[in-house]
Amino acid sequence: MEFQLNGRSVRTGGFPAHATLLDYLRNNGLTGAKEGCAEGECGACAVLAVAGDGGGSRYRAVNSCLLLLHSLDGQEVHTVEGLACDGVLSEPQRAIAEGGGSQCGYCTPGFAVSLFAEYYRPDRTGLCDPHAMGGNLCRCTGYRPLRDAALSLGAAPDDGFRERLDRPAPAMSAYSTPCFERPESLDACIALLAANPDARIVAGATDLAVEANLRGRRWPKLVSVEGVRELKTFSETADAIEIGAALTLAEIEERWTDAPAVVRSWFTLFASPLIRNRATLGGNLATASPVGDAAPLLLALDAEVRIAAPSGARSVALRDFFQSYRKTALAPGELIAAIRIPKPLPARLAFYKAAKRVMDDISTVAAAFAIDTDTDGRITSARAAYGGVAETPVLVSAFERALLGRPWNPSAVRAAQDAVAGMLTPLSDHRGSAAYRLAVAQSLIEKCWWETREAEAA
Numbered sequence: 001m002e003f004q005l006n007g008r009s010v011r012t013g014g015f016p017a018h019a020t021l022l023d024y025l026r027n028n029g030l031t032g033a034k035e036g037c038a039e040g041e042c043g044a045c046a047v048l049a050v051a052g053d054g055g056g057s058r059y060r061a062v063n064s065c066l067l068l069l070h071s072l073d074g075q076e077v078h079t080v081e082g083l084a085c086d087g088v089l090s091e092p093q094r095a096i097a098e099g100g101g102s103q104c105g106y107c108t109p110g111f112a113v114s115l116f117a118e119y120y121r122p123d124r125t126g127l128c129d130p131h132a133m134g135g136n137l138c139r140c141t142g143y144r145p146l147r148d149a150a151l152s153l154g155a156a157p158d159d160g161f162r163e164r165l166d167r168p169a170p171a172m173s174a175y176s177t178p179c180f181e182r183p184e185s186l187d188a189c190i191a192l193l194a195a196n197p198d199a200r201i202v203a204g205a206t207d208l209a210v211e212a213n214l215r216g217r218r219w220p221k222l223v224s225v226e227g228v229r230e231l232k233t234f235s236e237t238a239d240a241i242e243i244g245a246a247l248t249l250a251e252i253e254e255r256w257t258d259a260p261a262v263v264r265s266w267f268t269l270f271a272s273p274l275i276r277n278r279a280t281l282g283g284n285l286a287t288a289s290p291v292g293d294a295a296p297l298l299l300a301l302d303a304e305v306r307i308a309a310p311s312g313a314r315s316v317a318l319r320d321f322f323q324s325y326r327k328t329a330l331a332p333g334e335l336i337a338a339i340r341i342p343k344p345l346p347a348r349l350a351f352y353k354a355a356k357r358v359m360d361d362i363s364t365v366a367a368a369f370a371i372d373t374d375t376d377g378r379i380t381s382a383r384a385a386y387g388g389v390a391e392t393p394v395l396v397s398a399f400e401r402a403l404l405g406r407p408w409n410p411s412a413v414r415a416a417q418d419a420v421a422g423m424l425t426p427l428s429d430h431r432g433s434a435a436y437r438l439a440v441a442q443s444l445i446e447k448c449w450w451e452t453r454e455a456e457a458a
């Protein structure tokens with residue numbers, strides 16, 4: 001395999017499928033990126049990937065502990081060592097150093113990398129957004145000096161780093177080794193899966209690499225969907241929005257320019273920028289995690305999963321996609337091609353994530369509600385979907401039965417709360433007891449009512 005590392009071509013090989021860029025870097029003397037957690041939580045391992053589609057490109061900060069080395073063939077990466085030119089620190093590095101944003105220094109390269117990506121963000125017009133460092137943790141300095149460093153930066157200079165963004169990002173061309181394949185077309189991908197029944201699909205690897213790093217999982221072959229062009233499309237018509245399964249959350253956020261406010265804030269509640277730069281929607285649904293955040297929102301939006309199969313394409317309503325704990329309707333050799341959201345979108349849409357931390361945390365309970373009424377204010381459709389309250393994400397059909405034909409008022413809220421309580425089977429774990437989860441699931445219906453009432457009164 002060959003890739004560009006800090007502007008130089010690197011040729012290397014012989015790595016197993018699960019090898020990560022972080023291991024490669026540290027074994028080759030580039031020790032700026034640190035291993036803090038090996039599971040995408042701390043950002044100490046952050047590096048920059050040059051990414052984009054068509055015209056220009058951008059720097060995306062990503063966790064190198066979750067970046068599979070093979071996935072980098074033909075790609076361009078910069079580590080913190082490459083950001084300073086001839087011994088002169090880049091502006092983000094200088095601002096962090098001079099602003100007292102570093103003490104022990106363990107986290108500092110990761111913060112510098114995330115801030116660097118924000119500093120050179122092509123569509124940035126104002127100050128750097130400190131939230132760009134939202135996936136980086138610091139245990140000793142505290143975040144104030146880091147925030148101030150971000151806010152002290154002006155426009156990026158017209159230097160080589162900026163000029164690089166005028167050119168397209170490297171293509172995700174076909175790549176093939178005995179343990180890792182990256183096809184370019186859907187047909188080639190399906191053929192590979194059929195010929196290799198033991199192969200595992202990989203997209204952004206934000207789940208899969210954690211399995212390898214922390215649970216020692218190994219695979220004889222991985223088939224990456226990152227280069228499959230049919231899975232990287234986004235389209236919106238009068239009838240639907242269709243999102244390619246291999247688009248990252250960051251790409252979806254950029255392409256869905258008229259997404260409802262609820263969806264826009266949903267993005268910010270999903271993990272961190274470092275994870276969103278790699279995590280795909282297809283990967284999220286395929287894990288069938290009971291605490292995944294995409295499923296409740298998409299269930300409330302009545303989404304459909306487009307499945308690519310050896311025998312052709314088929315579609316499954318998302319409400320039928322999750323079959324039991326971590327089990328989906330995908331048969332061997334099948335993959336998620338796209339997610340289709342029908343239009344018009346519901347008039348009232350809400351998403352809530354109850355977690356121990358507001359940002360960058362796993363949901364204890366996630367809930368999404370979609371409610372439409374007629375001109376008399378009577379409910380014509382109502383969907384409530386939850387994560388964290390059953391062995392799969394669930395659409396609670398009793399919610400709609402309890403609400404149809406009623407006005408959206410406090411008595412309807414109480415009826416919906418009773419209906420939901422009878423249908424949920426939460427577990428107790430370290431994030432919350434079953435009773436707590438049930439209480440949250442019910443109270444979020446009331447929260448939705450208050451919020452929609454206030455929005456309509458405004």
Ligand SMILES: Cc1cc2nc3c(=O)[nH]c(=O)nc-3n(C[C@H](O)[C@H](O)[C@H](O)COP(=O)(O)OP(=O)(O)OC[C@H]3O[C@@H](n4cnc5c(N)ncnc54)[C@H](O)[C@@H]3O)c2cc1C
Binds near residue numbers: 202209269287337
């Ligand atoms: C630090 C951290 C924070 C996180 N925070 C959140 C969070 O807030 N909310 C949340 O919901 N999740 C969170 N996650 C989980 C994870 O980021 C998501 O599940 C992500 O969307 C997975 O996508 P991926 O592309 O990385 O999948 P991968 O890791 O590449 O794959 C995951 C699984 O899906 C399969 N797969 C991938 N693509 C397809 C496809 N097209 N068709 C069929 N199977 C496929 C793979 O075989 C694998 O089994 C977090 C993860 C980490 C590490």
Ligand code: FES
Binds near residue numbers: 034037039046
């Ligand atoms: S080592 Fe913590 S995010 Fe990579």
Ligand code: FES
Binds near residue numbers: 103104107138140
């Ligand atoms: S400076 Fe020590 S962890 Fe951030």
